[in-house]
Amino acid sequence: MLFLETLIGGLLAGTMYSLVAIGFVLIYKASGVFNFAQGSILLFSALLFVTLHEAGVPFVVAILLTILALVLLAILIEKLVLRPLTNRSPMTLFMATLGLSYAIEGIAQGVMGATVHELDLGIDDVPIFIGDLLVSQFDLVAAVTAVILVTVLALLFNQTRIGISLRAVADDTRAALSIGINLNHIWQIVWAVAGMTGLVAGILWGARQGVQFSLSLVVLKALPVLIIGGFTSIGGAIAGGLIVGASENLAEAYIGPAIGGGITGWFAYFLALAFLFIRPAGLFGERAIERV
Amino acid sequence: MTTLSHAGNIILDVRDISLSFQGVKAITSLSFSVQRGEICALIGPNGAGKSSLLNVLNGVYTPDSGEIHYESEHFHKVHPFQAAQRGIGRTFQNIALFKKMSVIDNTLSGLSRHGRSNFIEHAFKLPRARRESAEFLERSEAVLEFLELQSHRYTMVGNLAYGLQKRVELARALVASPRLLLLDEPMAGMNAEEKQEMSRFIADINRDLGITVVLIEHDVRVTMDLSDHVVVLDYGRKVGDGTPAEVQANPDVIAAYLGAITPGSVH
Amino acid sequence: MDTHHTMNDTTILPRTGRLDAHLAPVVIKDGKSLYAWLWLLVLAAIPWVGSEYWINAIIIPFLILALAGMGLNLLTGYAGQTSLGSGGFMAVGAFATYAFLTHLHLSFPVAIFLGGLIAALVGLIFGLPSAKIKGFYLMVSSLAAQFLLEWVFVKFPWFYNYSSSATISSPSIEVFGLDISSAQGKYYWILGVVVLLTWIAINLTRSQTGRNWMAIRDMDTAAAVIGIRVNHSKILAFAVSSFYLGVAGALWVFVYLGSAGVQSFSLQRSFQILFIIIIGGLGSISGNFIGAAFITLLPLALDFVSQTLFAGMVDAGVLQNIQKFIFGTLIIWFLIKEPEGIARLLTNARSRLSVWPLRF
Numbered sequence: 001m002l003f004l005e006t007l008i009g010g011l012l013a014g015t016m017y018s019l020v021a022i023g024f025v026l027i028y029k030a031s032g033v034f035n036f037a038q039g040s041i042l043l044f045s046a047l048l049f050v051t052l053h054e055a056g057v058p059f060v061v062a063i064l065l066t067i068l069a070l071v072l073l074a075i076l077i078e079k080l081v082l083r084p085l086t087n088r089s090p091m092t093l094f095m096a097t098l099g100l101s102y103a104i105e106g107i108a109q110g111v112m113g114a115t116v117h118e119l120d121l122g123i124d125d126v127p128i129f130i131g132d133l134l135v136s137q138f139d140l141v142a143a144v145t146a147v148i149l150v151t152v153l154a155l156l157f158n159q160t161r162i163g164i165s166l167r168a169v170a171d172d173t174r175a176a177l178s179i180g181i182n183l184n185h186i187w188q189i190v191w192a193v194a195g196m197t198g199l200v201a202g203i204l205w206g207a208r209q210g211v212q213f214s215l216s217l218v219v220l221k222a223l224p225v226l227i228i229g230g231f232t233s234i235g236g237a238i239a240g241g242l243i244v245g246a247s248e249n250l251a252e253a254y255i256g257p258a259i260g261g262g263i264t265g266w267f268a269y270f271l272a273l274a275f276l277f278i279r280p281a282g283l284f285g286e287r288a289i290e291r292v
Numbered sequence: 293m294t295t296l297s298h299a300g301n302i303i304l305d306v307r308d309i310s311l312s313f314q315g316v317k318a319i320t321s322l323s324f325s326v327q328r329g330e331i332c333a334l335i336g337p338n339g340a341g342k343s344s345l346l347n348v349l350n351g352v353y354t355p356d357s358g359e360i361h362y363e364s365e366h367f368h369k370v371h372p373f374q375a376a377q378r379g380i381g382r383t384f385q386n387i388a389l390f391k392k393m394s395v396i397d398n399t400l401s402g403l404s405r406h407g408r409s410n411f412i413e414h415a416f417k418l419p420r421a422r423r424e425s426a427e428f429l430e431r432s433e434a435v436l437e438f439l440e441l442q443s444h445r446y447t448m449v450g451n452l453a454y455g456l457q458k459r460v461e462l463a464r465a466l467v468a469s470p471r472l473l474l475l476d477e478p479m480a481g482m483n484a485e486e487k488q489e490m491s492r493f494i495a496d497i498n499r500d501l502g503i504t505v506v507l508i509e510h511d512v513r514v515t516m517d518l519s520d521h522v523v524v525l526d527y528g529r530k531v532g533d534g535t536p537a538e539v540q541a542n543p544d545v546i547a548a549y550l551g552a553i554t555p556g557s558v559h
Numbered sequence: 560m561d562t563h564h565t566m567n568d569t570t571i572l573p574r575t576g577r578l579d580a581h582l583a584p585v586v587i588k589d590g591k592s593l594y595a596w597l598w599l600l601v602l603a604a605i606p607w608v609g610s611e612y613w614i615n616a617i618i619i620p621f622l623i624l625a626l627a628g629m630g631l632n633l634l635t636g637y638a639g640q641t642s643l644g645s646g647g648f649m650a651v652g653a654f655a656t657y658a659f660l661t662h663l664h665l666s667f668p669v670a671i672f673l674g675g676l677i678a679a680l681v682g683l684i685f686g687l688p689s690a691k692i693k694g695f696y697l698m699v700s701s702l703a704a705q706f707l708l709e710w711v712f713v714k715f716p717w718f719y720n721y722s723s724s725a726t727i728s729s730p731s732i733e734v735f736g737l738d739i740s741s742a743q744g745k746y747y748w749i750l751g752v753v754v755l756l757t758w759i760a761i762n763l764t765r766s767q768t769g770r771n772w773m774a775i776r777d778m779d780t781a782a783a784v785i786g787i788r789v790n791h792s793k794i795l796a797f798a799v800s801s802f803y804l805g806v807a808g809a810l811w812v813f814v815y816l817g818s819a820g821v822q823s824f825s826l827q828r829s830f831q832i833l834f835i836i837i838i839g840g841l842g843s844i845s846g847n848f849i850g851a852a853f854i855t856l857l858p859l860a861l862d863f864v865s866q867t868l869f870a871g872m873v874d875a876g877v878l879q880n881i882q883k884f885i886f887g888t889l890i891i892w893f894l895i896k897e898p899e900g901i902a903r904l905l906t907n908a909r910s911r912l913s914v915w916p917l918r919f
Binding site for chain 3: 350352371372373375376377381382384388389390391392393397400401402403404405407409411414415416417421424425428464465468
């Protein structure tokens with residue numbers, strides 16, 4: 001029973017990792033960028049939302065205003081960072097997003113302050129029984145939200161023009177350009193959508209542990225999640241998040257006590273390393289043949 | 293130490309090599325042999341498996357089956373580093389130079405496998421490291437002179453003209469004193485004059501330094517003039533093998549490759 | 560193992576005498592050595608010019624950060640392997656040095672050297688995956704190192720000699736007659752280490768070892784094909800890099816701070832070192848000093864500006880965030896405009912200056 005509860009707790013926490021990782025996958029597929037700033041964007045959006053909300057702006061309006069800000073941010077990033085760096089190495093782009101994360105964090109906390117904000121969504125963080133299993137109600141709500149979000153995204157990308165353009169770009173950038181798809185436009189949309197997944201994750205996570213700087217650190221968990229799931233697959237991101245969440249929780253419960261505990265800080269990375277040696281392209285990723 | 297070709301002395305014998313990528317066959321049971329001291333040309337349409345074959349020969353790809361006999365050894369797979377150690381030099385179709393290094397540094401890097409001093413000796417500039425470094429520099433300068441590149445020695449290769457980059461790549465392979473040199477389209481993208489110059493260098497390398505050359509080239513006339521031996525590939529299979537004259541007369545080859553163009557025309 | 564022998568049996572044969580015309584070895588002209596001596600002179604004179612505050616609070620951390628930058632630059636700027644574990648390897652150097660000092664009672668220079676070696680060993684182990692994985696994937700290995708090491712140096716009290724604060728602190732140290740607790744003593748000590756390790760780094764980068772690294776950085780497949788031992792070279796780069804970082808970590812604790820915990824070597828430290836080399840210049844030795852100077856002086860400059868313009872009305876937290884914003888923006892700006900950092904900007908400016916009079 002303890003095993004099952006630990007597993008389920010981990011899986012539910014893992015949905016949050018998945019949510020963050022999906023933002024990464026979207027951006028990686030559309031622009032080949034490993035976006036280290038995803039965590040800062042998450043912090044920025046949660047901070048903006050909670051600041052507006054605390055100032056008396058109604059919930060829905062605050063969400064809409066934050067989304068508007070995310071769209072503006074995406075346009076700025078595309079114009080000021082991505083466009084000048086077109087055709088540069090993935091590593092350069094990665095480092096640029098590292099700089100971006102500092103810039104966003106600096107401005108977000110400089111303007112809105114660095115204090116911890118309470119965020120009450122009206123969901124009690126109390127454990128409830130489902131059959132014989134003790135499960136956190138909050139985790140359950142978060143997981144359901146994540147599932148809804150993923151479904152919406154999947155519909156968006158499979159049914160809409162924008163979604164189809166995005167897939168065209170991801171499959172073959174040059175071909176997509178030749179049929180008149182505006183790449184810059186696609187990038188702006190993708191960064192904005194990735195920002196919105198960040199907003200959802202930020203609000204959920206912020207409600208649990210307060211909206212504060214440490215939210216941006218969730219980006220660090222995304223790397224192992226993506227390695228395990230593959231950089232290019234949304235399904236992989238979901239699976240990777242669940243695997244990391246569950247195994248972290250299990251490891252902390254079963255291995256942790258033997259070696260002093262607190263191993264969730266590094267466990268995911270070693271898991272990802274192990275995966276790299278067994279399946280270098282991740283569970284769902286494809287590996288290109290090296291041509292010389 | 294060989295300067296002339298010895299009839300009947302085979303340096304490279306490819307036996308029944310097959311290679312596929314995710315189920316797509318790139319090379320199908322290919323066999324041929326190369327005499328020591330000759331220039332052997334691999335020709336065939338794009339996608340015939342020529343570059344893949346070179347990649348198998350120096351270990352970048354591992355064949356599905358078959359064996360390679362090189363000098364006195366035979367192997368199924370070889371690591372690129374071991375291939376270099378055994379004296380197999382290589383240039384690439386899409387130039388694979390070290391772009392942020394100068395011409396002389398690119399050339400010097402080709403001597404890495406001859407290095408005997410270790411990093412501690414390098415760190416403290418110990419006598420053996422100094423000696424070796426002077427010796428390497430001298431050798432590299434000699435090769436740059438041979439290929440008429442001296443005036444570019446401190447230029448970053450990324451800033452060089454395409455034709456010169458091809459030559460630097462040749463210098464990098466040549467400086468290591470290979471016994472077998474694999475050249476992947478050494479004249480691609482060059483004008484007639486540059487091609488002639490490159491042909492001259494290849495002929496000099498072969499004749500004067502006794503290095504066996506296997507090359508891929510699309511320009512039929514250049515190929516026929518330059519090589520002693522031609523192997524024709526089509527869809528990963530061998531369709532012709534012989535002297536340039538024999539190959540040009542071979543009906544299968546004409547059907548597969550030369551068909552559309554008269555021998556001697558520029559492809 | 561005679562080089563002459565191996566070279567001779569494959570020597571290229573002369574034909575027209577062109578190839579055996581033995582050129583006098585070309586001396587790569589470097590007017591830089593004059594600059595180096597000048598710099599050394601300036602550095603040696605600093606204690607007579609600068610105040611004790613400047614030496615302790617600015618010059619010393621600057622030199623140590625430059626050394627750490629050099630460590631990461633050898634790995635990333637020269638060998639092309641990314642790492643976000645610099646902080647972790649600095650911690651290994653510091654804690655290992657502490658262990659040699661307290662448990663084995665070794666003298667400080669010996670302890671620091673051995674501490675560096677232990678860091679090199681740990682770096683080598685976490686560099687092993689580089690044989691199979693590259694790029695983003697390799698970052699996982701360095702992050703695994705960073706987080707595991709942070710955890711280890713908190714969880715196992717042996718490393719900080721069971722002190723209640725979980726920190727390590729320098730015993731009173733006197734080396735070669737220089738009292739290391741005085742500002743001057745510290746300064747000369749660090750200067751000595753930095754000059755020696757800089758000289759070694761320059762030698763390495765100009766040797767076959769350095770060329771192997773750069774070849775791997777520029778194109779590793781081609782490097783293997785021309786006979787470079789790619790995996791061996793990569794792992795060596797990890798070890799050498801971590802040695803530098805380990806020594807820098809030990810100096811950071813025992814000479815600069817005096818006492819510190821593993822928090823001094825968090826992921827933020829890794830980022831800071833990375834920023835030093837991006838701003839200063841990837842693949843440049845002098846760039847490490849420029850980047851470190853930049854990163855040490857920028858907060859002071861901002862502080863000065865806020866003091867004079869706003870009379871200190873901007874609170875420290877906001878100032879810190881402004882600083883963060885400026886760093887982030889600068890990183891992006893450098894990557895866009897001058898990917899080779901300030902070092903390249905200076906070289907360009909110098910060469911423009913040197914031809915300038917000739918244009919008239």
